[in-house]
Amino acid sequence: MWKVSISPHVKSGESVEKIMWTVVACLVPPLVLSVFIFGIQTLLITAVSVASCVAVEAATQKAMGRKITITDGSAVITGMLIAFVIPPGVSPLLPILGAVMAIAIGKHLLGGIGYNIFNPALLARAFLLATFPVAMTSAWLPPLSDLAIFSYLGTPIDAIATATPLAVLKTQGLAVFSDQFGVGANLYTNFFLGWRPGSIGETSGLLIVLGGLYLLYRGYITWHIPVSVIGTIALLSWCFGGESLFSGDPLLAVLSGGALLGAFFMANDYVTCPTTKTSQLIYGVGVGALTVLIRLKGGYPEGICYAILLMNPVSPVLDGFFKPKRFAPLQGGGK
Amino acid sequence: MSSLLTFPKGGVHPPASKGLTANLAIEVMPVPDELEIILGQHIGAPCTPTVTPKDAVLEGGLIGEVTKGLGVPLHAPVTGTIKGFGMSGHPMRVSAPSITIQTDTEALPVQYSRCDWQKLSKEELLAKVHAAGVIGIGGAGFPSHVKLSPPPDNPVDTLILNGAECEPYITADHRQMLERAQEIVEGALVILKILGIKKCFIGIENNKPDAIKTMTEAAAAASTPEHTVVVQPLQVKYPQGSEKQLIQAITGRKVPGFALPSAVGVVVHNVSTARAIYDAVVLSKPLYEKVMTISGKGIKRPANLLVKVGTKVSDIVEYLGGVTPELAKIVMGGPMMGFAVSSLDIPVTKTTSSVLFLAEDEIDTTPHSQCIRCGWCLNACPMGLEPKEIALYVEAGRPQDTGQFGVFECFECGCCAYVCPAKRPLVQFIRLAKMKAKR
Numbered sequence: 012m013w014k015v016s017i018s019p020h021v022k023s024g025e026s027v028e029k030i031m032w033t034v035v036a037c038l039v040p041p042l043v044l045s046v047f048i049f050g051i052q053t054l055l056i057t058a059v060s061v062a063s064c065v066a067v068e069a070a071t072q073k074a075m076g077r078k079i080t081i082t083d084g085s086a087v088i089t090g091m092l093i094a095f096v097i098p099p100g101v102s103p104l105l106p107i108l109g110a111v112m113a114i115a116i117g118k119h120l121l122g123g124i125g126y127n128i129f130n131p132a133l134l135a136r137a138f139l140l141a142t143f144p145v146a147m148t149s150a151w152l153p154p155l156s157d158l159a160i161f162s163y164l165g166t167p168i169d170a171i172a173t174a175t176p177l178a179v180l181k182t183q184g185l186a187v188f189s190d191q192f193g194v195g196a197n198l199y200t201n202f203f204l205g206w207r208p209g210s211i212g213e214t215s216g217l218l219i220v221l222g223g224l225y226l227l228y229r230g231y232i233t234w235h236i237p238v239s240v241i242g243t244i245a246l247l248s249w250c251f252g253g254e255s256l257f258s259g260d261p262l263l264a265v266l267s268g269g270a271l272l273g274a275f276f277m278a279n280d281y282v283t284c285p286t287t288k289t290s291q292l293i294y295g296v297g298v299g300a301l302t303v304l305i306r307l308k309g310g311y312p313e314g315i316c317y318a319i320l321l322m323n324p325v326s327p328v329l330d331g332f333f334k335p336k337r338f339a340p341l342q343g344g345g346k
Numbered sequence: 347m348s349s350l351l352t353f354p355k356g357g358v359h360p361p362a363s364k365g366l367t368a369n370l371a372i373e374v375m376p377v378p379d380e381l382e383i384i385l386g387q388h389i390g391a392p393c394t395p396t397v398t399p400k401d402a403v404l405e406g407g408l409i410g411e412v413t414k415g416l417g418v419p420l421h422a423p424v425t426g427t428i429k430g431f432g433m434s435g436h437p438m439r440v441s442a443p444s445i446t447i448q449t450d451t452e453a454l455p456v457q458y459s460r461c462d463w464q465k466l467s468k469e470e471l472l473a474k475v476h477a478a479g480v481i482g483i484g485g486a487g488f489p490s491h492v493k494l495s496p497p498p499d500n501p502v503d504t505l506i507l508n509g510a511e512c513e514p515y516i517t518a519d520h521r522q523m524l525e526r527a528q529e530i531v532e533g534a535l536v537i538l539k540i541l542g543i544k545k546c547f548i549g550i551e552n553n554k555p556d557a558i559k560t561m562t563e564a565a566a567a568a569s570t571p572e573h574t575v576v577v578q579p580l581q582v583k584y585p586q587g588s589e590k591q592l593i594q595a596i597t598g599r600k601v602p603g604f605a606l607p608s609a610v611g612v613v614v615h616n617v618s619t620a621r622a623i624y625d626a627v628v629l630s631k632p633l634y635e636k637v638m639t640i641s642g643k644g645i646k647r648p649a650n651l652l653v654k655v656g657t658k659v660s661d662i663v664e665y666l667g668g669v670t671p672e673l674a675k676i677v678m679g680g681p682m683m684g685f686a687v688s689s690l691d692i693p694v695t696k697t698t699s700s701v702l703f704l705a706e707d708e709i710d711t712t713p714h715s716q717c718i719r720c721g722w723c724l725n726a727c728p729m730g731l732e733p734k735e736i737a738l739y740v741e742a743g744r745p746q747d748t749g750q751f752g753v754f755e756c757f758e759c760g761c762c763a764y765v766c767p768a769k770r771p772l773v774q775f776i777r778l779a780k781m782k783a784k785r
Contacts, residue, residue: 014675014711015686017774019760020702021360021514022710025767027718080715125716125768286721286734336355337730337752338590339600 030231031084037222038091038276041212044205048154049099050163053211056099060106061090067114075119085124089113092132092276095212096269096316097139100150100168105143109135129323130283133316140316151175151208173208176267177312185254202266213269223275232279235291236298240274241265243299251307270302273315283323290329297322350552352581353591356728358761360584360682362553363514363708366641366648372521374652375665377424379451381656382434382444382693383409387479388487390416395445401428405456406632409445418479418489423634423654425453435692437678437685444693447656458629463536471540471627478626479633479696484508484519484587484616485679487697490623493615494540496608502541506596507534509550509557509617510580510587513680516700518637519617521650523550523557526621527564529628531575533620534565536627538573541613546575547596548617553582584682585759589614591728603755633696640666644673644703653694659701660690672705681708682760714769723762723772729755733762737775745782753779 045053068086072079093109113131121127140147152163153173163171180188192198192207201207205215213219226232245261252259265271278284278298285294298318305314386392393410403409403422410420426449434444463471476491496502507530511519523530534546548565550558558579565575578596580586590601592614599610607614615623618637625631634655641648646667653662659676663669677684678692678701694701723733731752739748756776763772 013673013688014709015688016675016711017763017771017777018677018679018681018683018685018758019360019764019773020675020677020681020684020686020704020709021363021764022712022769023358023360023765025722025765026712026769027715027767030720030767083715123716125718281718281720286719286724335724335727335730335732338355338728338755339602340752340755 027085028083031088033229033231034226034276035084035087035091037225038088038095038212040218040222041095041205041215041272042091044215044218045099045211046160047158048205048214049152049211050155051160052164053094053099056097056101056103056106056211057091057094059103060094060110061087063107063110064090064093064114067110068119071115071119072123077119077123080124083124086114089118089131089135091212093135095272095276096132096136096210098147098150099152099211100163100172101143101146105139105146108142109139112138125282127282129320130277130280133277133320136316137320140311148178153208154206154214175208175312176202177306180267181306181312199262199266202263207267209267210269210272213272216266216271219271219275223271226275232275233288233291235288236279236284236295237274239292239295240278240299240302241270243296244270244274244302247300247303248306251303264303264306268306268313269315273298273302273319277315278319278322283326285326285329285333287330287333287335289333290326293333294322294326294329297325350579350581351549351595352583352586353594353728355730356726356761357583357585357591358726358764359582360514360764362582363641363681364517364520364553366515367517367639367650368520368554370517370521370648370650372525372637372650372652375654375657375662377449377451377654378657378661379449380429381423381447381449381654382432382658383420383423383447383656384434384436384442384444384693384695385410385420386442387420387655387696388416388418388481388489390489392443393417393420395431397428397445399428399430402426403428403447405453406634409447416489416492418476418481418491419632421479421632421634422447423656424449425456426450435687435689437687437692444656458625458631460628461630463627466627468540468542471536474627474630475540475623478622478631480619480622480626481633481696482616483618483622483633483636483696483699485683485697485699487695490615490619493613494537496541496606496613500606500608501611502608502613503543503545503611504597504613505534505537505541505543505546506592506612506614507546507548507617507620508587508589508592508614509548509554509561510592511554512551512582512584512586513682513684513700514584515641515702516639516680517641517650518639518699520554520557522618522621522637523554523561527560528568529624530561530617530620531564531568532628533622533624534575535568535573536623537613537615537620544573546573547578548575549578549580549586549592549596551580551582551586585728585761588728588757588759590757636694636696636698638694638698639700640703641700642703643705643708644669644676646670655696656693658691658693659687662694662701663690663703669703670705673703674706675704675709675711677702677704682764683758710769712769714766714771716768717770718768720767722765722767726761726765728759728761729757731756733772733776734770736779737770737772740775740779740782745779748779748783753783756780
């Protein structure tokens with residue numbers, strides 16, 4: 012007996028699993044580098060985060076009587092991204108709580124993959140920042156200078172904590188910032204390679220951009236959201252980020268904080284971003300503008316997490332407004 | 347060779363898979379002992395039989411007529427005896443009424459000779475096309491004489507012959523363009539005369555360079571100052587064989603929703619239909635046989651076959667040496683728009699372009715999962731529709747609200763479902779939406 016099913020009978024070789032695991036693969040290089048920058052505990056935190064996301068996904072799906080889909084890779088991505096956006100010096104308990112928030116509440120109580128309104132990983136970060144503000148804003152580690160990747164393991168965080176570049180810039184000003192992180196080409200190189208304090212996976216602009224370019228090459232993402240987010244952050248930071256108008260440093264703004272990670276791996280999350288090109292451009296500009304607004308005028312030094320979360324629910328509205336261009340529509344909308 | 351044209355929005359590039367049969371010359375399949383001719387071969391009312399059981403019929407003799415509505419007569423594909431009436435398997439309608447003919451194996455094939463069609467008037471030519479039972483044999487089965495009589499308020503200036511053949515696997519049109527180029531071009535001249543126009547484009551996708559060359563030579567030889575026939579090479583992109591996409595690719599004109607191509611001054615015929623029109627007018631031979639592609643890893647010997655209408659798939663399988671153990675799915679038509687069938691006991695109709703015997707590694711029946719809103723279906727849709735939204739509304743039990751996403755403009759090309767990474771059966775959702783929204 013042979014199979015009978017609906018056309019088309021041939022399909023492209025793409026699948027949700029393939030997309031998700033490719034994204035996971037693109038997140039591995041920044042993770043490996045972070046081990047060299049911040050020490051082996053970043054690997055531990057990421058492993059805890061991924062494992063708890065997968066476990067929470069399986070448990071929630073079992074509890075809700077849904078099919079268990081942990082092999083599709085989406086929970087693994089969420090786990091990696093939660094780890095990527097928290098400080099490297101936090102307790103491993105934090106990502107476990109984050110996983111519950113992201114997967115059980117943010118994803119499955121809102122309908123499961125495809126139906127969640129907010130990016131689960133960022134929801135987890137926002138939740139952790141609200142519930143554990145001290146840990147989430149002080150557990151930053153200065154980059155290791157001599158590749159002693161085990162040096163911070165077991166050391167009390169208070170002994171070594173530092174501040175992120177954006178926090179220094181915001182609270183102490185440009186002079187202290189330059190003292191601490193350098194100036195000119197040296198500064199850009201360190202920031203581009205990732206040799207600066209920051210969240211686990213956000214520091215290396217180079218590896219994040221390379222991963223993003225690979226996703227672009229595979230056709231899994233398009234340029235619209237990354238370019239509009241980065242472009243807007245650069246433009247607005249140049250206009251308003253300095254002591255006077257048009258004296259900000261656009262390159263520094265893009266390389267610091269989580270701007271690149273957000274632009275390539277968070278803002279363009281399929282489920283929570285708009286689907287038409289025009290909507291994506293507007294959405295990206297919105298994310299970029301809110302990021303700069305929060306960075307410069309808000310209560311936090313970093314803004315992209317909240318910027319994306321604030322734009323997430325705007326996606327369906329934008330998609331409802333900017334429809335694809337129809338070939339030659341019927342009169343009266345085909346009713 | 348002029349530059350390669352295509353339609354601007356959407357479309358996909360399925361693997362061509364034409365290599366199995368592209369180089370195989372059209373082979374005449376021996377006439378089987380028994381044929382089942384389905385009465386409804388085309389869009390519109392099915393035929394009423396004009397014969398009764400035990401009647402003797404001649405090859406090309408009339409066996410059915412349409413008394414009301416659109417339609418064309420039906421002819422006996424072989425000389426033989428009417429065995430009876432019954433129901434036959436049908437790829438789309440499950441079963442359909444048919445006439446069974448017992449072949450007279452002793453009878454010689456009927457010979458047809460050329461007539462001087464240039465002397466005939468437009469009306470006489472049109473009457474010959476109708477009388478020969480010619481319908482669009484590219485797939486949809488629209489009666490050709492109707493297409494050749496566009497409404498007078500829509501002046502037509504361009505004829506397009508569709509030689510795109512964008513569906514994977516199928517090479518029937520390709521082989522006919524190689525082997526019967528002069529006849530196709532002469533068919534085009536007949537159509538130009540019927541329509542009273544001067545210009546014909548033949549659109550062929552660039553993956554058939556030999557067909558482009560042969561047809562260009564034939565077209566150049568037949569072109570006169572009064573009638574120009576020009577081959578237009580096209581980029582390879584599915585669904586370029588769709589009438590609206592083909593017209594846009596070649597002329598840049600857009601056929602509005604629910605309108606006919608004549609609304610933008612164009613008439614489109616398949617190259618194989620042009621050959622059938624040649625047969626009908628020049629040879630006075632009715633349409634009762636069909637070049638089709640039999641392909642896929644599931645058949646012992648892939649082939650391009652000339653078969654009689656009414657030949658059962660089981661007879662074709664037997665002639666080609668049977669199926670292979672890898673066979674996983676049988677599709678009548680192309681892999682993008684064809685219908686999977688559960689039985690070999692289905693007769694070929696005038697619109698069957700291919701039967702594919704596909705192996706497990708040639709198909710994809712992975713169960714579908716939830717929509718991840720990747721938006722790939724929006725980019726793939728050549729009509730600018732929103733398949734993901736239509737599917738979500740159908741799943742939510744609101745098919746009546748899908749008109750806003752253009753569900754009625756969908757011609758079910760399957761590009762959306764082809765690209766969907768969640769393997770969602772978007773074409774099926776859209777069909778459901780159309781059915782339920784009409785109620």
